[in-house]
Amino acid sequence: MNSAVSNIILMLVMMQVAKKLNFEDPTILLYTRIFYISCQVATFLVFAIVRFRINSKNDLTTIKYVEPANPMSGQTEPRAVVTTVKEYDLQQVNSQIKGIFTSLAMMGFMHLYMKYTNPLVMQSVSGIKSALESNIVKIHLFGTPATGDLKRPFKQAPGILESLTGAAGGLQTDKQSVENAETAGAGGIKQD
Amino acid sequence: MIFEALTKLFPIAVPETGSLTLEEVNNMTILQRLKLRDWRLEIFTLGFIILFSLFFKIGDIYNQSKVTSFLNGIKPSLSRQFFQYGVSKDKLYIKDSSENYSSYATGRLNIFNVNIKFQLAPRQNVFVWILETIFSFFTTSVLPPSDKVEIIIHPSGKYDNFISAIVSKIGMNDARKFNYFLSLCKTSDSKNLPNSFVYMSESNEIQEKLTTEELKRNLSVESANFIKYIAFTDQPIDHPESIREMKPIRKVIIQLELTTKKKDLETLNNVLDTIFSIIDKLSDGVINFKPETLKKIVKTRDLEVEKLQKIEQDLKNERLAEEQAKLKRQEREQLRNMSSEEQLKAEKKAAERRQKKMQKKQRIKM
Numbered sequence: 001m002n003s004a005v006s007n008i009i010l011m012l013v014m015m016q017v018a019k020k021l022n023f024e025d026p027t028i029l030l031y032t033r034i035f036y037i038s039c040q041v042a043t044f045l046v047f048a049i050v051r052f053r054i055n056s057k058n059d060l061t062t063i064k065y066v067e068p069a070n071p072m073s074g075q076t077e078p079r080a081v082v083t084t085v086k087e088y089d090l091q092q093v094n095s096q097i098k099g100i101f102t103s104l105a106m107m108g109f110m111h112l113y114m115k116y117t118n119p120l121v122m123q124s125v126s127g128i129k130s131a132l133e134s135n136i137v138k139i140h141l142f143g144t145p146a147t148g149d150l151k152r153p154f155k156q157a158p159g160i161l162e163s164l165t166g167a168a169g170g171l172q173t174d175k176q177s178v179e180n181a182e183t184a185g186a187g188g189i190k191q192d
Numbered sequence: 193m194i195f196e197a198l199t200k201l202f203p204i205a206v207p208e209t210g211s212l213t214l215e216e217v218n219n220m221t222i223l224q225r226l227k228l229r230d231w232r233l234e235i236f237t238l239g240f241i242i243l244f245s246l247f248f249k250i251g252d253i254y255n256q257s258k259v260t261s262f263l264n265g266i267k268p269s270l271s272r273q274f275f276q277y278g279v280s281k282d283k284l285y286i287k288d289s290s291e292n293y294s295s296y297a298t299g300r301l302n303i304f305n306v307n308i309k310f311q312l313a314p315r316q317n318v319f320v321w322i323l324e325t326i327f328s329f330f331t332t333s334v335l336p337p338s339d340k341v342e343i344i345i346h347p348s349g350k351y352d353n354f355i356s357a358i359v360s361k362i363g364m365n366d367a368r369k370f371n372y373f374l375s376l377c378k379t380s381d382s383k384n385l386p387n388s389f390v391y392m393s394e395s396n397e398i399q400e401k402l403t404t405e406e407l408k409r410n411l412s413v414e415s416a417n418f419i420k421y422i423a424f425t426d427q428p429i430d431h432p433e434s435i436r437e438m439k440p441i442r443k444v445i446i447q448l449e450l451t452t453k454k455k456d457l458e459t460l461n462n463v464l465d466t467i468f469s470i471i472d473k474l475s476d477g478v479i480n481f482k483p484e485t486l487k488k489i490v491k492t493r494d495l496e497v498e499k500l501q502k503i504e505q506d507l508k509n510e511r512l513a514e515e516q517a518k519l520k521r522q523e524r525e526q527l528r529n530m531s532s533e534e535q536l537k538a539e540k541k542a543a544e545r546r547q548k549k550m551q552k553k554q555r556i557k558m
Contacts, residue, residue: 060361060387060388062361062379062381062390064379080368080375081365082364082365082368082379082390083364083365084361084362084364087361087362087363087365094329098329098330101330179378182375182377182378182379183375183376183377183378183492184375185372185375185376185431185496185499186375187368187369187370187371187372187373187374187375187431188369188370188371188372188373188375188428188429188430188431189372189430189431190430190431
């Protein structure tokens with residue numbers, strides 16, 4: 001099933017579940033909190049295992065691709081990236097782990113400060129679901145071969161701005177553009 | 193919070209000064225009088241300062257010991273190769289700060305000097321150290337603290353300008369990002385090198401010829417853990433902003449992760465010896481390159497110069513446009529300040545001028 005479709009179904013189901021629960025009851029509240037935290041810990045563990053696998057595989061195959069220009073972050077020209085499979089994978093996992101922390105912070109604000117409990121129920125399952133669906137987990141935990149959609153560099157879903165303007169974003173991997181960007185002298189720019 | 197905890201830990205009964213009469217205070221010794229006041233905040237502050245200075249000293253000494261053992265570790269190679277190793281006869285290094293050290297070697301054929309620069313983790317300042325470590329995980333603009341050593345060799349012998357480097361695959365994208373000269377190069381894997389290294393070079397011929405048998409022998413898969421790159425370059429590390437900054441200065445840069453392991457230092461000694469002998473070979477013309485290769489390199493350099501020229505031209509145009517806009521604005525301002533009659537006159541004049549121009553144009557056309 002498509003992950004977007006299953007996400008919506010999951011969301012609807014969880015909304016119904018959240019409706020049925022009485023969050024005024026301290027025991028239910030406690031269990032909801034425990035459930036949420038344990039889901040987050042499980043997600044973190046999944047990524048920790050993946051990290052460990054990547055490090056023990058130590059795949060030093062070189063990969064090259066061109067990152068599109070991103071004027072929002074002050075990068076005016078497309079930049080060639082030369083990296084190894086190991087480093088690329090670690091970067092992917094690290095950004096996922098960072099995601100856990102940001103969602104924890106968001107939830108902390110929503111739940112502890114704004115006193116919403118519903119999102120706690122929704123986020124707990126969807127977090128672990130999206131973790132298990134991510135490319136990097138598919139490769140290293142389920143052992144899916146890294147071909148087709150899982151070929152590195154992974155395709156990125158177009159951002160809101162790009163889909164609005166219809167600009168040709170996304171990574172380029174063809175030989176010509178990589179070679180051009182690689183020797184373009186884009187390094188050593190002082191950022192302050 | 194801290195203060196409450198302190199109160200719990202040291203419940204000092206503080207007699208109120210108000211309840212004492214002048215006579216009683218007069219009869220007290222200095223120590224007794226001092227005890228009247230609550231000194232906990234001062235004690236806490238003082239304790240903190242002492243603790244911080246203690247940590248500072250420990251970190252400082254640790255950094256220094258690292259530098260010393262590294263410099264002593266590469267002594268076999270450098271003192272054999274150079275007349276002078278160290279900043280003076282009996283001093284091996286200069287301490288610029290707790291995290292910056294530098295050393296020096298000179299007195300050898302074909303080489304002006306060798307600068308050794310250390311950039312260590314801020315161990316002396318525990319807070320900065322911890323903060324940098326945490327921030328480096330969340331943003332890419334803060335680098336995780338590490339111990340870096342840069343050995344920069346300035347050759348005095350003459351050889352051709354080129355860029356060619358052997359780069360560790362660990363963090364090679366960062367190497368490309370922070371070094372202008374590496375971002376001019378093509379990256380390629382090669383059977384000549386252990387699979388933890390890549391070439392970044394302007395031409396295949398150069399990289400093959402520079403990788404002597406000796407160098408091949410000395411590099412192993414594990415060396416990539418501490419050798420970040422070994423680069424022959426004539427271009428700067430920072431992106432040049434003017435054509436003057438692109439002036440070729442030949443350098444050999446060896447960037448390392450500071451290591452004090454015996455085995456690593458042994459490898460490093462061998463690698464340094466090899467690099468010096470490669471520089472000799474280059475200067476003596478034992479290693480030389482095909483004219484086509486050199487022509488190609490010059491061409492890529494010209495392209496870079498053109499890019500800079502274009503940027504400079506654009507800047508100039510922008511400045512000109514700005515000046516013209518300013519003139520126009522001034523004219524308009526003047527008009528506004530004039531009386532209505534004067535304004536009319538000025539407008540008439542401007543209209544006449546325009547007409548004359550038109551006529552001129554027509555005449556030319558005809």
